[in-house]
Amino acid sequence: MALSPLNQRRWRNFKRNKRAFWSLLIFSVIFVLTLFAEFVANDKPILVQYRGGYYTPILNFYPETEFGGDFQTEAIYRDIEVQCLITSGGMDACFDDPEGVIEDAADGVIDTQEIAKGWMIWPPIPYSYDTTVDRPGAAPLPPNGQNWLGTDDTKRDVLARVIYGFRLSVMFTLIVTALSSLIGIFAGAIQGFFGGWLDLIFQRIIEIWASTPQIYVIIILFAILPRSFWLLVAITVFFGWMALVGVVRAEFLRARNLEYVRAARALGVGNLTIMFRHMLPNAMVATLTMLPFVITGTISLLAGLDFLGFGLPSSSPSLGELTLQAKQNLQAPWLAFTAFFAFAIMLSLLVFIFEGVRDAFDPRKTFE
Secondary structure: OOOOHHHHHHHHHHHHOHHHHHHHHHHHHHHHHHHOHHHHEOOOOOEEEEOOEEEOOOOOOOEHHHHOOOOOOEOOOOOHHHHHHHHHOOHHHHOOOHHHHHHHHHHOOOOHHHHOOEEEEOOOEOOOOOOEOOOOOOOOOOOOOOOOOOEOOOOEEHHHHHHHHHHHHHHHHHHHHHHHHHHHHHHHHHHHHHOHHHHHHHHHHHHHHHOOOHHHHHHHHHHHOOOOHHHHHHHHHHHHHHHOHHHHHHHHHHHOOOHHHHHHHHOOOOHHHHHHHHHHHHHHHHHHHHHHHHHHHHHHHHHHHHHHOOOOOOOOOOHHHHHHHHHHOOOOHHHHHHHHHHHHHHHHHHHHHHHHHHHHHOOOOOOO
């Protein structure tokens, strides 16, 4: 679908803002990679070839018996015996020479031409966010060729947890920001356009609502209710929709008596059409100015709740929980550095992007 001339001008302005444009490219690459985190970091192979058949463990459940094992539970593909079953073609072939084959499997040097039975294609990082790394030593373990960013205090790969945690944080932030913005913009537009008693009543409600300590309410609710991603989204939107009400209300109060609004009313144009087709585009610059603060505040809220232990379920990959581990394990500086750079890169890229979007919507700014 072709863009309108106005949107084409906005896109040109955005591209001329090099910092915003390159931030968008870098963030898009990182985010797309994390969207396919299961294919980047996983303790299951991407593809398995066994006795002429092809299997996709990342997408499907396969019991160990599917590969000649004894158990109906899902195959543990990192287990040496399961690898041996797949690469040797079955139980009998695997244990004809158990010592040699299993030792080769443990070293990752199985000669598939010699065995000629099966093979596995692993992700670049052969660990998921909850995989316990098989390395000697006391956790947390420092970075090495096996774990590029080391492990946490339960021997889980830090890089895998950062990849999954980045995706979770961004998805949470985008969902909360989108829902909160829709509610806040609609509420602010209603207040500013109609004014009067409706505006006064709404303002008193917002003052009471805004004075409620959000983080304490979330802690109390999660002490009673089971923690989940969508419950946290709902509670955050429940308290976060007021962030944009004030600025949208002010823009609508300023514009509701301008000539083009009076002309539209005189022509019989409906209120909703005037509000969201004619007035809202003029209020977008001020609205977009506030979005970086909403986004960074949402990410900080999630990280803070996870840091305190009242955020997402403990089994979820969380950058806030990684920050807590860094605090509790000062002898493992790689945890602190990883958490710091993960947040710094994420927040900086998002702020630069939305600054570019704000300037692209501002008709007074051009970039040469």
